[in-house]
Amino acid sequence: MNPLTARLLLEATIKIALLFFVNLTAVAYMTLVERRVCAWIQDRSGPNRVGPFGLLQPLADGIKFIFKEAITPPQAHKALYLLAPVIIFVPAMAAFSVIPIGPPLMILGRAVPLQIADVDSGLLVILGLSSLGVYGIALAGWSSNNKYSLMGGLRSSAQLISYELAMGFAVVGVLMSAGSLRLNDVVERQMQHGWNILWQFPGFLVFLTAAFAETNRLPFDLPEAESELVAGYHTEYSGMRFSMFYMAEYLNMITASALVTTLYFGGYHVPGLAALDLNPTLAALIQVGAFLAKVAFFLFVYVWVRWTLPRFRYDQLMNLGWKVLLPIAVAHVLWVAFIILMGWA
Amino acid sequence: MTLLSGLVIVVMAVALLRALMPSRPILSAVAGGPAAIVLLALYWRDLLGMDFWAGAVGFVAILSALLVVLHPNPMVSVLFLILNLLCVALFYIMLHAHLLAALQVIVYAGAIMVLFVFVIMLLNLKSEEGLRLGRGRQRWPAHLLGVGFAGILFWVLRHRTDQAFADSPRWLEGFGTARDMGTLLFTDFVFATEIASVLLVAAMVGAVILAKRRLD
Amino acid sequence: MMRVDYFLVMAALLFSIGCVGVLVRRNIIVVLMSIELMLNAVNLTFVAFSHELRSMTGHVFALFVITVAACEAAVGLAIVLALFRRRQTTDVDDVSLLRW
Numbered sequence A: 001m002n003p004l005t006a007r008l009l010l011e012a013t014i015k016i017a018l019l020f021f022v023n024l025t026a027v028a029y030m031t032l033v034e035r036r037v038c039a040w041i042q043d044r045s046g047p048n049r050v051g052p053f054g055l056l057q058p059l060a061d062g063i064k065f066i067f068k069e070a071i072t073p074p075q076a077h078k079a080l081y082l083l084a085p086v087i088i089f090v091p092a093m094a095a096f097s098v099i100p101i102g103p104p105l106m107i108l109g110r111a112v113p114l115q116i117a118d119v120d121s122g123l124l125v126i127l128g129l130s131s132l133g134v135y136g137i138a139l140a141g142w143s144s145n146n147k148y149s150l151m152g153g154l155r156s157s158a159q160l161i162s163y164e165l166a167m168g169f170a171v172v173g174v175l176m177s178a179g180s181l182r183l184n185d186v187v188e189r190q191m192q193h194g195w196n197i198l199w200q201f202p203g204f205l206v207f208l209t210a211a212f213a214e215t216n217r218l219p220f221d222l223p224e225a226e227s228e229l230v231a232g233y234h235t236e237y238s239g240m241r242f243s244m245f246y247m248a249e250y251l252n253m254i255t256a257s258a259l260v261t262t263l264y265f266g267g268y269h270v271p272g273l274a275a276l277d278l279n280p281t282l283a284a285l286i287q288v289g290a291f292l293a294k295v296a297f298f299l300f301v302y303v304w305v306r307w308t309l310p311r312f313r314y315d316q317l318m319n320l321g322w323k324v325l326l327p328i329a330v331a332h333v334l335w336v337a338f339i340i341l342m343g344w345a
Numbered sequence B: 001m002t003l004l005s006g007l008v009i010v011v012m013a014v015a016l017l018r019a020l021m022p023s024r025p026i027l028s029a030v031a032g033g034p035a036a037i038v039l040l041a042l043y044w045r046d047l048l049g050m051d052f053w054a055g056a057v058g059f060v061a062i063l064s065a066l067l068v069v070l071h072p073n074p075m076v077s078v079l080f081l082i083l084n085l086l087c088v089a090l091f092y093i094m095l096h097a098h099l100l101a102a103l104q105v106i107v108y109a110g111a112i113m114v115l116f117v118f119v120i121m122l123l124n125l126k127s128e129e130g131l132r133l134g135r136g137r138q139r140w141p142a143h144l145l146g147v148g149f150a151g152i153l154f155w156v157l158r159h160r161t162d163q164a165f166a167d168s169p170r171w172l173e174g175f176g177t178a179r180d181m182g183t184l185l186f187t188d189f190v191f192a193t194e195i196a197s198v199l200l201v202a203a204m205v206g207a208v209i210l211a212k213r214r215l216d
Numbered sequence C: 001m002m003r004v005d006y007f008l009v010m011a012a013l014l015f016s017i018g019c020v021g022v023l024v025r026r027n028i029i030v031v032l033m034s035i036e037l038m039l040n041a042v043n044l045t046f047v048a049f050s051h052e053l054r055s056m057t058g059h060v061f062a063l064f065v066i067t068v069a070a071c072e073a074a075v076g077l078a079i080v081l082a083l084f085r086r087r088q089t090t091d092v093d094d095v096s097l098l099r100w
Helices: A003-041 A057-067 A078-098 A122-143 A147-178 A183-193 A201-214 A240-264 A280-306 A314-342 B003-020 B025-042 B044-048 B050-070 B074-094 B098-123 B136-159 B178-187 B190-210 C004-024 C028-053 C057-087
Strands: A105-107 A110-112
Touching: A003 A057, A003 A078, A003 A240, A003 A280, A057 A240, A078 A122, A078 A240, A078 B074, A105 A280, A122 A147, A122 A183, A122 A240, A122 B074, A122 B098, A147 A183, A147 A201, A147 A240, A147 A314, A147 B098, A183 A240, A201 A240, A201 A314, A240 A280, B003 B025, B003 B044, B003 B050, B025 B044, B044 B050, B050 B074, B050 C004, B050 C028, B074 B098, B074 C004, B074 C028, B098 C028, B098 C057, B136 C004, B178 B190, B178 C057, B190 C057, C004 C028, C028 C057
Parallel strands: none
Antiparallel strands: A105 A110
């Protein structure tokens, strides 16, 4: 094995290990952030007893989950029942591998891209992985042998594929402006010509709404509505298996926030940093920090919207997806095409 | 003895042991696990070449296709078909058809199969008890026809000369990308593209009408 | 050394497995799935030859095959739903009113 291949494998392994570690820690602390922000919105303080400012609360929750008894429903199809959380979890984690976190860093004589997989069709990889995540929910609903789970699974799958279309069209607008499917090209175009949010605002709204629906978050969380369907598709899951669903939902949120920043808010771009003419490594680290700050902002928006807006009814949800978002998304594609043709982009 | 053939033999031996002695599931794992690890340690260089991965993906594709047809539970059949579609998408990547691989995953495995899953969930289809493939007179002629068909297809391929898998980068520049596909679709095949859109609208309207409860 | 023949052989095997599935299974959904298997095998043949002949026409055809497969699956499943509502069965042998 020549040394370059060995070095590439080592870099990839380190990046993947970092991705796992950072993502899972972020997921754990998102539970705490959710509860604290929810409490502030509701004019009370959230968990602040366990550790300073409640920072050890996720650890306590994790230990609680591990010790809970995992009850399996009697007539459930065992193989599918155990496979469903895995199918939700894997695409949520894998979709993060094509998102660039920062500009290439010079480490030990080689420009290391801060992205696990720099494929030529990064946008399509993301769309494909989110399409595959639908199966986890459908299978969880089906294999639990429970009519509430089945209804929840059906509703959720229908919701997910309906909003995938609108999301795809919004992504087409970004694709047209960047001229390439690589996420690095999308970021570089925004670095040179201004962030996409400035002239693709309808597309951004459509994408954000679709991202809320894709991650099953309020106001679109009817499939797991606590007051209506017991708990929807994850009714029959308990203990560590339920925590897999919970973690997968937060992972999806993190990936969706990272996508929104990459596609519409310039990814790791900090306007005006190039003029300061800093040491390249320092500039790269500042840009990574900017990316993380933007992702954190969108995660806050997710939590904020959840505890502010009421839940959509199912027919209102499908109405919104097909009769409102899809026409807006198609009109947005026409709008972007017009601007590019006129040369104003 | 390459790594691929060794691993295939190990997998088949494990399956055979599981089938013959269902009361001792750990025995097959104890037999197969160390054998697989020894094979991987001895022949790890094979993992770096393309041949092993092409063969492994092909093995999984054929196995999942067989299980689609043979398994009594329709939901499990759908899952194996999804696995098969993902294997074929990997084949497309090996053939430098990157856009088609992505479209296969997004459209075929990600949307069309969801339709199948919906219908199975709506109709609440359970496992078929006592699955006997085919009924009565049609069974053996069908199997013979399948084998005969495969035989004909192999016989057609017998005169092909040994075409090496050309990997020269010059003509591969941009082959299979979205840009090239889009150019072809809107210049040479624009009529077919427009007809395909009409077909899709017709299929959508047809599906909605056919699945309505009452035509009022 | 990998050859294009390998993919053609794979496609032939997948096609025959799908063919046997269509003829032998009684559940309509599995029959539709076997049809999808056959369409998939045809796509693989198209893409393999497209690689050998260095032309992207095969890819365009495969895209249209995927489109037609989507339409056919949608309409076929709608028919299955309508049939199930009337006859309460998904067995192909039970929907034989027109048999002579």
